[in-house]
Amino acid sequence: MKFIKIISVVLIVLLTSCVKDVDFEQAENITISPVLEASLLFFDFPASEFQEPTGTAIVTVGDELEFDIFNDDFLRDNLVRTEFFFEITNSIDRTFRADIIMYDENDQVVYAFDITVFPDGNNEVVTTHTEVFEDALLTQLQQTVRIELVLSMFPSQTGIPLDDNSIGRIKMRSKATLFFQIDNE
């Protein structure tokens, strides 16, 4: 008869069973914060790339690309901070400046910044630069549809132009770090 008792108790428990002390609504507070890193622009040029006969002019090379990946609903809703990190290694005996200019769809400049690279003869000099986009600046980044990079080389004080035999290189590596906050809002 003990068996019956056990079974009756079990049945009572079964019939009165329920899901207790749980709160499914708390799932609405979900927040996840992944951090993504991705390579951006890079280049590697020898000194001979910047030849110019006079030795006194500013040599400018540049290019632009359509760059609208930040102009995206998911990123607009969930991205809270972006960092661009640049590392320029220079062993050409010249001063360089990299200008990065961002345009919106009306061709208006949304934002621009520059990185100046000083030489140390033909020794390698590593210059780094971090550009942080948050709040209003992040909104500007999200309006960007086109990005332009202009690399300018300033003449040396001696005025001697670079030629095919000039030594040194200028290299750039860069990456973007994207901080997300994905929540229910």
Place this chain on the structure above:
Amino acid sequence: MFIVFCSCFGFAQNKPLLYNYTDIPQSLLLNPGTEVNYKWHIGVPLLSHIHASAGASGISVYDLFADNGIDFNEKLRRAIYALDKNDYFTIHQQWEILSGGFAFGNSYEPNKYLSFGLYQEADIHVYYPEDVVILAYEGNQAHIGRVFDVGHLNGKGELLTVLHVGITTKKNEKWSYGFRGKLYSSLLNFKSTSNRGSFVTTEGSNNFYNHIFDLDLALQTSGYASLINLENDGQSDWNQKAIKELRKRMLFSGNLGLGLDLGFTFHPAEQWTITGSIQDLGFIYHSKDVETYTIKGQYAYEGVNPLFPNNGSGQTADEYWQEITDNFENLFEYDTITNPYIAWRSPKINGSVAYQYGKKIMEECNCTADDGDYLNEVGLHLFGIGRSRRPQFALSAFYKKQLFSFLSGKLSYTVDGFSKTNVGVGLSAHIGNMNLYFMAANIFEYSNLAKANYASLQLGFNYIFPIEKK
């Protein structure tokens, strides 16, 4: 979000309580070689067997949703790291629509039993896609050099009806065996079980990082595309239409399959019973309303290089960038193909060994009747099911007792991938010719089901016509 919710409910198909419960005709569905001790039976339509179970290995609803003051995101974080790629979520449900059976053969003592029926079954089994979850949850920054395996995406689900007929033969006092043939009719199926590939961010040679994608993913579906398209005619409610459409597919949906069950019962000695069975050795051939979505390709991205068209590449940065975005689009754009496919059922095995003892003591003589049945049975039951990555097993110990002439009960203790504290209880009553039974696994968790990793319920009603005692 959806994944998190799904993860709280899962199922398994183990039925240690019903297995070899010879009073209940539905035990023939687990082993067609189960001994039969009645002349004929008919299941009460729609009520003869209702089974539902859900399980999740490694996590319970309570772990994630406990109202205990701990921040939800902290509980989520713990859950994400507590699980690994071999954890799984499963939901299983069966509903018998019609069933019946009768004895035939030798007219003095029929030694064969034919049983048949139609039931509906749903089964979903999804592995925890560990690497994909970690990548989505943390991003790649903290995991430079880690190879994220997209093969962790592995799951399948099916909704089908099964029309079956089986024959159980009692060869002699020691041996019984049986077979059951099954015709499957699929209502819905999805299957994504052979995904391969990876994503890794490594140190780049020209830039900080090289991002390498190597993807070979496929999701096979049948019965799905037409349901989704129902939406478009905008007349009546989509749910209603979908249910109507699914009902049409209950029999002979066009995506049909065949299966076989086989099993035996053997008594090496009077009080000992050994049984074994295999269920659902079979497949469904999906050829109608089939859509397979694939993503396949390799791509390595290191950044945008050739600024300056004068550097000899002849390519502007914009062209270079366009090429990159095209490559990404090609990589992630899925292809839809409509090739037929074969989906194997998940085969199940059962085995048991049991010892019976203790005959009823007659009040008149304070002795036991020679031809009486034993009142107690103890034994072990092993269950296994083939899953896409590896089989899953469960071992149960059970004790069955005839409580009164009309009522028997069974207790089981089961160790499996869900828990090591699963105690189940079953009751079967015969009132007149009516049989009703009720079974529940993991009863100690019923006081708070949310804490359980696994829950399972079965119940049913049958009309059974017994063999008259001589």
